Amino acid sequence: MPYTRKGSSVSLWQATTKLPTFPPLENDVETEVCVIGGGIAGLTTAYLLSEEGKKVLLIEAKTIGAGETGRTTAHFFPPDEWYHTIENTFGIDHSILVAESFSKAVDLVESIIDKEHIECSFERLNGYLYSLSDKELNAIDKEFEAARRAGITVQKLEEVPGISFATGPCVKYFDQAQFHPLKYLNGLTQAFIENGGIIHCDTRALKIDGDNSMQVVSTNGGKVRTKAVVVATNTPFNDTVVMHTKQAAYMTYVIGLRVPKGSIPRILIWDTGDPYYYLRLETPDFKTDYEILVVGGRDHRVGQDLHPEHRYEEIEQWVRERFPMVQSVEYQWSGEIMEPVDGLAFLGRNPMDDNNVFVITGDSGNGMTHCTIGAMIVNDLIMERSNPWTSIYNPQRTIIHGISDFVSEQTNTLTQYSDWLKGGEVAAINDIPLGQGAIVQIGVRKIAVFKDEQGKLHPLSPKCPHLGCIVHFNSAERSWDCPCHGSRFDTDGEVLHGPASTSLPIISL
Ligand SMILES: Cc1cc2nc3c(=O)[nH]c(=O)nc-3n(C[C@H](O)[C@H](O)[C@H](O)COP(=O)(O)OP(=O)(O)OC[C@H]3O[C@@H](n4cnc5c(N)ncnc54)[C@H](O)[C@@H]3O)c2cc1C
Ligand code: FES
Incomplete structure (x- = not known):
């Protein structure tokens, strides 16, 4: 990897x-x-x-x-709130405009690619939304009707075609897209x-x-x-x-597995679950007999899972149970998305x-x-x-x-400030394994300490320069992640993601 x-x-x-x-x-x-x-x-x-x-x-x-x-995973798909939620929240006029903007955006990307002769494996393909949960079955009906009212070309089918597990009813969205970003x-x-x-x-x-x-x-x-x-x-x-x-920062996870070429149809698939999963295929440029099945999901608020490696395993388990032809995991990565509360x-x-x-x-x-x-x-x-x-x-x-999401995300953020009242995450620096980091309390001071493979310590201020929350070590990305608004820093304190625009200061022990 x-x-x-x-x-x-x-x-x-x-x-x-x-x-x-x-x-x-x-x-x-x-x-x-x-x-x-x-x-x-x-x-x-x-x-x-x-x-x-x-x-x-x-x-x-x-x-x-x-x-x-x-x-990213770089596919173009309907709003991940889906049209029935947008229509419920904002009304039909909004959902029509959203549908129009989504369709015009893919058209623009396609026209830029044509005009500028960009080779990026852009491909139009169909996407399918299904639900395995009984209580959500009517979500498929609601989404189908709402997407139609928004002016989208959709079809309701009994199963996602051509795949190896029973999905139950699904909405087919025509003419979605994917590319190499x-x-x-x-x-x-x-x-x-x-x-x-x-x-x-x-x-x-x-x-x-x-x-x-x-x-x-x-x-x-x-x-x-x-x-x-x-x-x-x-x-x-x-x-x-x-x-x-107005928005909350989430980490999201992806794995890329080899699959024999042609064993999975070239489609996009999403489910309505929580946690949710989605997938697409990518064909390598060089001549091979395999493709990469890209599968993602299992989000959480940034800085609020210190050992998120289990999320890759859960995605792998999900895909192996449904697609028996998958072979080795070739890639795994995570990234950040900003979720607007409405x-x-x-x-x-x-x-x-x-x-x-x-x-x-x-x-x-x-x-x-x-x-x-x-x-x-x-x-x-x-x-x-x-x-x-x-x-x-x-x-x-x-x-x-979306006021209830607003309140719950704000409450979550404010709760993170109570980290200042807690002790260190380990009793002493000696307790930090090689290649890991933790917040250590020395006297009244809190210090973010990363211990590299050679045992060298990299001590930083744990105070996020944005609005002062305490960062936490993300063992999957080896980064210091702020649980409040999604700033992330590398093990030398350099900014990986805002809103912070200055580093975590290096401090002496
Ligand atoms: C795992 C994952 C899967 C995803 N899958 C999909 C998908 O399938 N389809 C989809 O539509 N979207 C998907 N997304 C979301 C999508 O990738 C992002 O929303 C999109 O790439 C964001 O693009 P951007 O230009 O806003 O930000 P970025 O690509 O992050 O670009 C922002 C740039 O600004 C720079 N920068 C930051 N601060 C400063 C500063 N102060 N001064 C100068 N430069 C600065 C950064 O270095 C960065 O290069 C996914 C995201 C993730 C993480
Ligand atoms: S306090 Fe806002 S991102 Fe850290």
Whole structure:
């Protein structure tokens, strides 16, 4: 199984693509639009604006595709709240607009791939939603009817066709899609550069200051003076509180197993369970007699399972029980998704700022689609054109729907602060095994200590620089994860995921 030098998992996509790198920003510059973040949201927005003739500069804290776009499973599917929940929550008008935006996003991706000749194994295929739980059986009927009312082409079937276990009734959604996400990013990057776009990697945005006429993005390199800023950092680093009460950060898990070529039909499958599972196939580029079956699910709030390795085993058990032809596990990886509490992503003007700061976040397990919709909305807002979906995805909206999820996620977050009242997770540093980390209490001080394979200690402040919760060691990814709003750090304290934009300080023992 591939792992990085620091012990993080490597996804199927990261293992099979090399993306270009760009030099860091080293002086002050001026541009029309500064896009922050080199994932699918940032690069799609940058590309669309460069097609409009805008002067665009993109800054990325690490490398292109280093975030969740490199850790996705990259299929385009209906909203993971499903249409019946969206219709129940927001009404039929919303669910029609959501359906339209989802369909237009896949069309846009397909048209960019055609226009820019991007080789990323894009494929249209059908997807099936089934339910094995008796109490949820009418969920399939409800979803079928709601999807039809939203204007989607769907069919109700007695079984998912061509697979080796009995699924019971399912909804068939026509014309969904999948691709190789990092090959797509590679193509977008090249097209953006050919359009005159500029990219700086290893350039972290730290602060945005300004007003409607000009914003200044301060980075660890120089400052960027810009007429508009797009914050496409998966979760916004520029907004300390508001956006982080509207969404919750979850870890989600994937394994990739060999299967004999042709033994599983080329379809997408999802179930309605809790925990849920889904799957897709990926065919390696090189000539082989096997394909990779990519299976995911088993989410939990970030930083709230310290030893999540069992989740890979549970996914493997689930798939082996249903697909006896699966062979060895070739990949396993995890990543982070931002769940909006009312079920719709936040795509548009930033709530707290002037009219020229935009965010793309809250994309849940639908990030391929949501980030593309976000790029379309932000492109139209910057070009001062109307867009039919601005109000449904407006990040400025007050959370009035999904209020019980809002309360339960906020209660969960606030409870995490009580970690400060607890003792250490181990009695002494000696109790930390090689290759593991734990919170140690020494006198009144709490210290996050990682002990590497050679026994060398890496002590860090455990206080998350975002809003002060205590981080916890994630033994599967060898990272320090914050249970409050999803910041994650590597064993040297460097930020892996926001909203934190500064490292955990190194401290002496
Ligand atoms: C395991 C898993 C499976 C998934 N499966 C699917 C799926 O099948 N279909 C689907 O639609 N979605 C799926 N998703 C969700 C989807 O992958 C994400 O929502 C999407 O990739 C997010 O893209 P992004 O551009 O917003 O963020 P990212 O790809 O994370 O990009 C953000 C970038 O911003 C950079 N950055 C962060 N802070 C700063 C800063 N301060 N300054 C500069 N740069 C910064 C980061 O380094 C990163 O490269 C899945 C996610 C996971 C983890
Ligand atoms: S992510 Fe908010 S306190 Fe850590």
